Every structure is written in structure tokens, then in C-alpha cells.
Amino acid sequence: MTIREIMQYIESEYSVINDTHCEICGGNFFAEELTIDIVDGVPYDVCDCVCSSCGSTKTFEFFAPFFDKNTMDNIKKNLN
DSSP, rough: OOOOHHHHHHHHHHHHHOOOOOOTOOOOOEEEEEEEEEEEEEEEEEEEEETTTOOEEEEEEEEEEOOOHHHHHHHHHOOO
């Protein structure tokens, strides 16, 4: 995947978040924390969000095809 494709993918995730309204008050969510989680060997882009109106939280999980095991191994190697 090219950098441009990765950025388009991530932008589409934020589009989903921006188009999703709070189930409690109808407010808008903003991203508080973004992480990559590997679940059963599958990478997910996980975005913890907070409603800007009432403070309710919601977690969005998106398949992350731009992130693979080699990338995770390189990050772990560089951190150690």
C-alpha cells in the first residue's frame, strides 16, 4: 500500500467517526486515543472517542490492512 492509499484509508475512518452521532445526546465524537491492536493475528486501527457534548465514550474498530506483522515486529524491535 502506498502512503497516499494509507492516508485515504485513515481519512475514511475519521469520516465514519464524524458521521456517527452519540447515541445518548446526538452530539459529535472526537478522537481521544488511536492505537493498533492485533486480534487473532489481524490488525485493527482502534479509535477511542468521546462525545463533545455529554462526554459519553465509544470505541471504533477498523480493519487495518496497511499494518502487518512485520511492521509490528519492527516497531517492537526499535522500542527495545
